[in-house]
Amino acid sequence: MVHGEAWTIKEFFTYPNEYIYWTIQIVMYPFMTGLVAGAFVLSSLYHVFGVKQLKDIARFSLVFSFALLPVAMLPLLMHLQQPLRGIEVMMTPHFTSAIAAFGIVFSTYGMIVASELWFVYRKHFVETALELRALPQPGAADRLRALLFSVLTLGAWDISHEALEADERAVKKLAAAGIPVACFLHGYAGFIFGSVKANALWMTPLMPVIFICSAVVSGIALCILTYILTMEIRKQLSLRRRLAHPEIPSMEELKSAEAHVVAMTSRYLLMFMVAAITLELLDLIFRGYTAVKSWDILRSVIYERDFVNIFVIQYGLGNLVPFFLFLIPGLTIRRATVGTVLVLLGVFMMRWNVVIGGQAFSSSFSGFMHYVLPIWPTSMETLKEGLVGALIVAIVPFCIFYVLNKVMPVFKKA
Amino acid sequence: MITRRSFCKKSLLIAGGLAVPLAALELFDPRKLLAEKDEKGPRWVFLVDTRKCVGCGFCVKGCKVENEVPYDANVTRTWVERYVVTKDGKTHIDSPKGARDGFPEKGIDIGHGKLEEIRDDDIEKAFFVPKLCNQCDNPPCVQVCPVGATYQTADGVVLIDRKWCIGCGYCIMGCPYGVRFFHPVYHVAEKCNFCYHRITKGMQTACVDSCAFGARRVGNLRDPEDPVTKVIMTERVNVLKEEYGTKPQVFYLGLSKEVK
Ligand code: SF4
Numbered sequence: 001m002v003h004g005e006a007w008t009i010k011e012f013f014t015y016p017n018e019y020i021y022w023t024i025q026i027v028m029y030p031f032m033t034g035l036v037a038g039a040f041v042l043s044s045l046y047h048v049f050g051v052k053q054l055k056d057i058a059r060f061s062l063v064f065s066f067a068l069l070p071v072a073m074l075p076l077l078m079h080l081q082q083p084l085r086g087i088e089v090m091m092t093p094h095f096t097s098a099i100a101a102f103g104i105v106f107s108t109y110g111m112i113v114a115s116e117l118w119f120v121y122r123k124h125f126v127e128t129a130l131e132l133r134a135l136p137q138p139g140a141a142d143r144l145r146a147l148l149f150s151v152l153t154l155g156a157w158d159i160s161h162e163a164l165e166a167d168e169r170a171v172k173k174l175a176a177a178g179i180p181v182a183c184f185l186h187g188y189a190g191f192i193f194g195s196v197k198a199n200a201l202w203m204t205p206l207m208p209v210i211f212i213c214s215a216v217v218s219g220i221a222l223c224i225l226t227y228i229l230t231m232e233i234r235k236q237l238s239l240r241r242r243l244a245h246p247e248i249p250s251m252e253e254l255k256s257a258e259a260h261v262v263a264m265t266s267r268y269l270l271m272f273m274v275a276a277i278t279l280e281l282l283d284l285i286f287r288g289y290t291a292v293k294s295w296d297i298l299r300s301v302i303y304e305r306d307f308v309n310i311f312v313i314q315y316g317l318g319n320l321v322p323f324f325l326f327l328i329p330g331l332t333i334r335r336a337t338v339g340t341v342l343v344l345l346g347v348f349m350m351r352w353n354v355v356i357g358g359q360a361f362s363s364s365f366s367g368f369m370h371y372v373l374p375i376w377p378t379s380m381e382t383l384k385e386g387l388v389g390a391l392i393v394a395i396v397p398f399c400i401f402y403v404l405n406k407v408m409p410v411f412k413k414a
Numbered sequence: 415m416i417t418r419r420s421f422c423k424k425s426l427l428i429a430g431g432l433a434v435p436l437a438a439l440e441l442f443d444p445r446k447l448l449a450e451k452d453e454k455g456p457r458w459v460f461l462v463d464t465r466k467c468v469g470c471g472f473c474v475k476g477c478k479v480e481n482e483v484p485y486d487a488n489v490t491r492t493w494v495e496r497y498v499v500t501k502d503g504k505t506h507i508d509s510p511k512g513a514r515d516g517f518p519e520k521g522i523d524i525g526h527g528k529l530e531e532i533r534d535d536d537i538e539k540a541f542f543v544p545k546l547c548n549q550c551d552n553p554p555c556v557q558v559c560p561v562g563a564t565y566q567t568a569d570g571v572v573l574i575d576r577k578w579c580i581g582c583g584y585c586i587m588g589c590p591y592g593v594r595f596f597h598p599v600y601h602v603a604e605k606c607n608f609c610y611h612r613i614t615k616g617m618q619t620a621c622v623d624s625c626a627f628g629a630r631r632v633g634n635l636r637d638p639e640d641p642v643t644k645v646i647m648t649e650r651v652n653v654l655k656e657e658y659g660t661k662p663q664v665f666y667l668g669l670s671k672e673v674k
């Protein structure tokens with residue numbers, strides 16, 4: 001079977017070779033990089049602009065952004081027909097292609113986040129390493145951990161006041177440098193689509209900007225959501241453990257801290273959401289108003305075939321409903337949870353409507369293609385580019401976050 | 415002991431050092447090298463006379479066999495489209511299996527295996543249009559390939575390096591003509607290359623050889639004596655989707671406005 005045939009249904013006239021070639025993994029790719037960029041921008045709001053209220057969530061989102069980073073690459077690899085050759089993008093980048101810059105942007109960004117993390121956690125590394133070394137009878141595991149933390153200090157053991165202040169300055173600089181890079185990382189994912197002149201739906205210079213705004217929205221939403229979830233778990237744990245260790249923060253303390261952080265962060269979420277929707281609507285209105293050759297087919301895709309996906313799920317459920325949920329005064333944790341989940345759904349559907357929607361019509365403008373997401377994998381192809389593959393991509397960052405949290409505890413008070 | 419300052423310096427140095435070999439690799443642009451070597455060679459172009467095409471599909475058959483595109487796979491390097499314009503102004507188009515077997519059914523294939531029957535009396539006009547890669551002079555497929563696996567030779571033909579293509583599909587998305595697909599056996603990008611292995615040895619393309627009606631011809635635009643060049647220079651020819659700025663090099667005689 002030809003690649004793409006398994007999930008494409010054609011209607012009316014499409015060119016014989018046309019199939020839906022970019023599938024769920026290409027939806028996941030901008031979605032994941034969006035989360036990376038958004039989480040980083042959120043943490044930078046604290047480090048660079050000194051938004052004090054975001055202090056708690058800033059560390060958290062920085063580590064989370066790092067956990068998401070390797071996963072931004074995963075969907076691309078799963079989508080390649082020749083995944084083993086993926087490294088060629090780094091080896092022989094062909095710079096007229098938007099994808100070619102991926103390796104460079106990606107590794108620059110990775111280095112910035114990694115070094116920022118190092119500066120943030122250096123004190124912790126040093127302290128833990130010294131603590132472990134001082135143990136009277138270290139077991140094998142302790143020795144291994146001591147070694148790990150010693151290596152992580154990279155030989156910089158100085159944690160005097162001045163040294164730590166220098167660390168903070170470095171963090172600030174890195175975070176500042178990181179914002180444009182994070183925006184670039186994601187804006188450029190938008191450019192990959194926006195620059196395809198053969199595709200009537202994709203081609204717009206607004207695409208990178210739209211992508212950045214919705215990326216920040218999704219990143220913040222995910223940070224809030226994961227923050228709430230981890231806080232809930234901590235609440236349960238503290239309930240159980242408080243009997244033995246009274247120094248652990250009490251239930252009430254945790255609760256009020258949580259409500260405060262969530263309320264603060266959701267304000268920024270709203271701001272970016274307004275920007276994103278404005279741009280998207282501008283794009284839509286502009287297309288309708290100028291009504292160039294492709295508008296006929298675009299209209300039938302946007303207003304008829306994909307109506308539910310675009311207007312009901314993306315704009316309705318994903319934007320309008322959470323908008324009101326966050327605006328109604330007295331934000332509760334439960335409402336914030338529902339709101340963020342809906343926002344994430346909305347951003348995911350936006351990616352879907354761009355990537356899949358852009359292939360929903362033939363470039364002959366005379367026919368349509370419908371994408372049937374393979375649910376149950378029957379072959380390697382439908383495994384990689386189906387529901388299962390997408391779920392793998394969605395789950396991995398949480399596993400990485402779990403491991404990272406062991407080394408760089410997100411919730412330890414500095 | 416490493417200080418923060420030296421740590422920062424060193425990481426910058428390493429990053430810079432990594433970037434240098436990357437930049438060096440970029441210097442070897444195969445297209446540039448080839449272009450420098452050979453400016454006076456041929457520039458291959460194609461001429462399709464739609465008025466002569468009867469929709470038999472022999473060209474599609476010939477191409478599939480010659481270029482080893484699996485015969486039953488629903489992809490093809492070249493294909494033929496049928497246009498039926500009815501009196502109500504509607505255009506009905508189809509190309510069942512790329513017209514590999516011609517058009518065995520009278521009804522128009524509208525997908526899902528359904529046919530739309532059209533009464534003879536309703537037909538205003540009907541014609542066939544063969545399609546193939548336009549070997550664009552400004553090929554977007556080459557522009558977007560992230561690894562340079564798709565490249566343009568000095569004689570104008572756009573080729574794909576099967577050993578280097580990573581199969582990202584960006585070129586398939588970038589081609590406005592829908593001529594590209596993934597090869598079902600090699601799992602890399604695939605498309606018509608004007609039978610490069612044949613034309614460079616002085617032969618005709620497989621489709622030209624299979625066409626009994628002379629609807630397809632291949633020629634060299636840099637040779638003013640070439641009959642194909644003469645037609646292109648002196649007659650009223652047209653190209654497909656000029657608005658994309660791709661500068662297509664497949665010229666059509668008798669192209670109608672309905673053609674997509
Ligand atoms: S027709 Fe398509 S595949 Fe052929 S050169 Fe032009 S853009 Fe590339």
Ligand code: SF4
Pocket residue numbers: 558559560561562563564574578579580581582583584585586602603
């Ligand atoms: S599919 Fe192959 S030839 Fe096409 S853009 Fe990707 S790497 Fe290049």
